[in-house]
Amino acid sequence: MTDEIRKYLAKAEHALLVAEDLMRDGHAPDAASKIYYAMFYAAQALLKSEGVEVVKHSAVEAALGYHFAKTGRIDPKFHKMLISARKIREIADYDIDEEIVEPVASLKLEEGRAFLAAIQEILGAR
Secondary structure, three states, X not given: OOHHHHHHHHHHHHHHHHHHHHHHOOOHHHHHHHHHHHHHHHHHXXXXXXXXXXXXXXXXXXXXXXXXXXXXXXXXXXXXXXXXXXXXXXXXXXXXXXXXXXHHHHHHHHHHHHHHHHHHHHHOOO
């Protein structure tokens, strides 16, 4: 595993810890945003392990689907989790009429943990 991949995994772990703190402090929308970024960093780590270089959020989603979900190398549910988390993050960060509530953020936190764990397992980091 390269140093770059380790750094992405560390960023993912840190983002989940921050999300947990935000949840404890009653900031569900901010937690939802951090949860997405944890998943985004973990997906980046996985893609980089295959030499796939993408930066845009939509490109990360597409590449994860193409290289891992469609090939069965990762359960497709994780690809769907990433897509869903991004939609939730966009609502949390940009929508002034809709707010992310605690139950939604709590579910995303569970999914974020599962997503990171699955990627760490694939990369042999667990």
